[in-house]
Amino acid sequence: MVRASALKPSSKFFLRKHRKWPVSPYNTRWQQIFNQNQAFQSLKKSLPPPCHLLPTLIYSFKTYNVDPTPEAYHFVLKTLTKTSQFDHIVPVLCQLGKVEKFDTPEHIFSHLIGFYGRWSKTQDAIDLFYRIPKFRCVPSAHSLNALLYVLCGSCECLKLVPEILLRSHVMGIRLEESSFWILVNALCGIGKVGYAIEIMNCMMNNGYGLNVKICGLISLSLCEQKDSECVDVMGFMGEMQILGFCPGMMDYSNVIRVMVKQGRGLDALNVLVKMKEEGIKPDIVCYTMVLHGFIAEGDFKKADQVFDELLVLGLVPDVYTYNVYINGLCKQNKVESGLMMITSMEELGCKPNLITYNILLKAICNSGELRRARNLMREMTLNGVGVNLQTYRIMLDGLFGKGDIEEACVFMEEMFDKVIVHFCSSFDEVIYGLCQRGLVCKAMELLKKMVAKNVAPRSKAWEALLLSSGSEPSLEETTWTGLVEPIVALP
Template sequence: MVPKILLQSQLMKIRIEQSSFRVLIGCLCRMNRVGFAIEILNCMINDIDGFVVDAKTCSLLLSSVCEPKNYLPGVEVLGFLQELKRLGFCPGMADYTNVIRYLVKMEKGLDALSVLDQMKSDGIKPDVVCYTMVLSRVIAEEDYAKAEKLFDELLVLGLVPDALCKVGEVSRSRELVKEMRLKGIAPNLQTYNIMIGGLVSKGEIAEACSLLKEVLDNRSRPPSFMFDETLCELCYKGKVSEVLEMLKEMADKNVSPGARVWEALLLSSGSKLDFMDTSLIDLVDPVSCQNDIFIAILLNCNV
């Protein structure tokens, strides 16, 4: 019906207002007729003197164009974004995020990185979602130099990285850490924590333990939460001796495990632990324990 309405309005010499154009554009976008919506926008630009495009309409058009199902041959997203900006549109965080997500899905890492730079030049601080999307694509393209720069930039901005392990890209994250080491950049606690969590989620406990021992060797007193998930997983697998070995190493660094580790250890070992032969009892922090009964069980376990 839209072409008929426009044709009839022209024949009747009725000038359609901007609000009517916006209604038509919104409707077409919701119906996934984005190509027609862009034509309506062009009609607005050509037919209305002094036309100023409103931000809401531009955002709607841009997000619709960025939907892969609405792919339009001949419509290049970055070019379309620049056209909207020339009309006076100032993209916000959500707009840039939509563009970056589209470019990453289309495997255009350099273009996504370019949009990230545009955000910063426009005075918009990219969030961790934007950085993570671009970082994942750059690493997929094996451009580790750019990935390293992005990761450092992310940390400098005070953002907590999701990084690749949380989306299952453990092998790629290994490569990134390896590249960092070759360049003389030591992983920080945040990097270690991400890697260890990713390895545990993939069931690669042995490598997670290796990284934990590396943390103990290189850090004066690492936070205890880094160890809990791995130790619990070892308990669930019945590897009590490996848990005890790690706990002794933690004791040397004055690092106490959380209450859930002690609970998992007790459940996996029954009453076979002899705490009289170890100094592990000194690791129990009553403040971190949720239940006085649990402490009593622990203190009286087979002594």
């Protein structure tokens, strides 16, 4: 290699005179990309009004002597969609389709289709989907799924799906698993589970394997149907098992829930047996549902067997399980056993909740042991379990049933101070009872407190007060007016 310094002066002059650069440094690819980025940044910083976005886009890139990029158009369209400028989207799309030469990315159209769907412009979304090839873009399941999401959002638009699928097939779009999931989810959502099963079969016929997520959704939808038969659900799950579907804990839990709801506790127990045969250990939720089913049916012997079985399996009952079992004991008038269960719960670290105490309070009040009910109420307060409206109603019903109206009044006043309540049928019973015993003044005092707390008495209370007012000359018309006006003003 010859050094430049070794060249003769005549050679240097020759090189300077005749040398030619192969490419201008201002026309290289990196310089073009740099100018496009600069133009894009200029567009983003300008923030013109929506009507000037497209002219600003063209001017920004023309200033740097480069063509606009897909990202710039996407930025303009996203800005227009954020401000819901429908009229200005059309010129941008016309410029994009007729003037520009680059291949437009599909995600731009997916974004616009979703935007039209959110504004219930379904026909605009469909038209844009059909026009995608005119923008030098090959549509795929990505844009089709965006349109399917829009159409599956309402029952009316769902009717257009078959035509869209036929047209998409002509456009060369192949449905993906995600497309089938959208269709199955929509059909299950409107209760057309039979059609959803057909779509799933169509998916498998198109070469896709069994989708566990879709199977689980269909089985859940079968369970949730009002006129569903659990036999059909189990039959469907059996057929899917042949194809390779393995039902999980959630699938069996849904079946058990439906069986219990339909009053088929024994069938629900058989599902537990089937789960164990397949190597799935039922959890405490499954056992609690079966336990609830037998107690609701009055089969307390089976309920005891289920409770013993879950303990033998090593499952730890939670507060919901104990509440169901205690409710069963109370239904059998075994209140003592129910109270002993509270002690067992505390020993096992399971704290009784408000529902636990309310169940026992109701049973004790029904047996007429009001003193014991008061003691239990104090105990729950000491244990940090706050009372609610249901607690007071149980106590009020018990006191009123035994004729202890004055004590019921005390409880009512306590309710007004501790619980927000707008109406309770027990209030009318107490006021009615006071009037029947001639304690109209006491009833009026109680009524004033009710009105002060925005509690609206019903017709029975007003009727009792009106019928009793004739024997009480102290009741002045002004008093009635002062009481009625706030009641009328209540929402």
